[in-house]
Amino acid sequence: MKKQLNSLCREYRKTIIVVFIVAMAVVCVNIFISLNSREKHVAVNDSAQNLVQDNYIPISKGWKESKTAKGDITSVQKTKLDGLIESWKKGYMSDSDLKNNIMKYLDEQGIDYKEVSVTSKGYTLYDKIPEVNLRDGSNLYSFVGIYSTGKQNPSGTHKTVCDNWSAFVF
Template sequence: MKKQLKRLSKEYRKPIIVVAIVAMAVVCVNIFISLNSKEKPVALNDSPQNSIQDNYVPISKGWKKSRTAKGDITSVQKTKLDGLIESWKKGDMSDSDLKNNIMKYLDEQGIDYKEVSVTSKGYTLYDKIPEVNLREGGNLYSFVGIYSTGKQNPNGTQKTVCYNWSAFAF
């Protein structure tokens, strides 16, 4: 009788091991899926107010804030530089084109400068658009603008992908 029980248990060992491995695999897959799910599971204690906050809406696409300021240049010269900035914002000029046009204009006007810096690639994430504060004076000319892509952060935080654009003449 003992031999028959041992033989039966050996016969059932393989299927039991296979079933156990399959069950563990199913559990692991479910854990992986739940950890990588884009939807946040709703807890029993979540109130309707909390679920409203989870419906994040990105900041709309487009220019949100922009300002210019002048230092030791005239208002007419600032207006000319503002016009170059507007062309750049519309996509009519690259960063390097704007930099070259600002330097050319400053040279034509006989204005000494140390450096011109231009960038439209200041990648940032905002949940709300900050204030842009520029003071007159200091630099010859300053521009700062914030452009929203209208898209949520791809890493899942409730922030919108934006670009800080800037142009400075020192």
């Protein structure tokens, strides 16, 4: 009977050891699957994040900001200069044409000025359009406008190619 009991104990121990080994194998497989799943999840999230960053959408094409301000001229005179600016913005006049038209109008109105400065297409890069803040009184007349080309920076940064336009009467 003692031999039978010893034999039964050995079989019981073997069974417990086999069950323990199988259980440990199951735990190890679950840990491996869990870790592998997390790595794939992180990789998918990183890929999605990179895709969003690589698919930069430039600021849409067109005028984004445009402001004028007046100094020592009347509101009627400012309105006339604003009209010249609008024609220039639409492409009906070159920079030099606008400058000449402004000087001609100022001369007709008997307004003394020191200088008229006109610049279009001042190349710049923006990730977002800044606010244009002009104040009445600093010059006889001021215009600042920002036009987006709708194109991403050719160097690949996440900025849009824009043109700064300005006209100042001092």
